[in-house]
């Protein structure tokens with residue numbers, strides 16, 4: 527599997543081994559989870575990675591001021 531950087535870390539359950547170094551910085555809260563910017567960051571919810579045991583591991587990620595705090599969910603699309 528090739529390394530990749532998701533457009534928005536919060537939109538999928540990630541596989542740590544498939545992530546780029548930049549994506550790891552986003553997971554660690556050192557860069558915007560959505561665009562990768564290191565501009566002033568604010569809490570941006572959670573991203574998830576698969577754990578070896580089959581569950582999910584949550585990461586408190588951050589987003590920059592130019593990105594929405596949360597990505598649209600199915601419940602919000604209709605409003």
Ligand SMILES: [Zn+2]
Nearest residue numbers: 558561590593
């Ligand atoms: Zn951003």
